[in-house]
Amino acid sequence: MPVSEFFNRKNKIAIIGASPNPDKYSYKIYIKLKNSGFSLLLINPNHDSIEGDKCYPSLESLPKIPDVVITFVPPIITEGIVAECKELGIKKVWMQPGSESEKAIVFCEENGIEVIHNACFVVDGLKERFDSTN
Numbered sequence: 001m002p003v004s005e006f007f008n009r010k011n012k013i014a015i016i017g018a019s020p021n022p023d024k025y026s027y028k029i030y031i032k033l034k035n036s037g038f039s040l041l042l043i044n045p046n047h048d049s050i051e052g053d054k055c056y057p058s059l060e061s062l063p064k065i066p067d068v069v070i071t072f073v074p075p076i077i078t079e080g081i082v083a084e085c086k087e088l089g090i091k092k093v094w095m096q097p098g099s100e101s102e103k104a105i106v107f108c109e110e111n112g113i114e115v116i117h118n119a120c121f122v123v124d125g126l127k128e129r130f131d132s133t134n
Helices: 003-007 025-035 075-088 102-110 121-133
Strands: 012-016 039-043 053-056 068-071 092-095 114-117
Touching: 003 092, 003 114, 012 025, 012 075, 025 039, 025 121, 068 075, 075 092, 075 102, 092 102, 102 114
Parallel strands: 012 039, 012 068, 039 053, 068 092, 092 114
Antiparallel strands: none
16 A cells, blocks of 8 residues: 555544644644645544544544544554554554554554554655645
């Protein structure tokens, strides 16, 4: 599966660890993706909503299964998230820098989940697309 499939605007993208704090990268990327027309699902059990968008406590509580999951959580939590992705049939996971672990990466590779790590979804993945569309 080509990496470009992560960036299809038809994808529903779940942001795990979404934050209402404007200083956090999860907030900055959420706003950038939202303003660029992506369909987002926010996951953070500590918040009911961010910028008017509902937050859900977990992947399994979402009203729709996302096409892509982006993690902004500690590596140990990412390891649980990728196991949930397998159970739910989610096939694309992007581990933001600091959220990845070797265990989670290997789990994805062994279970048919396309995984990207050591790269920022916006800075490394979408910068050229954003610059050319906005």
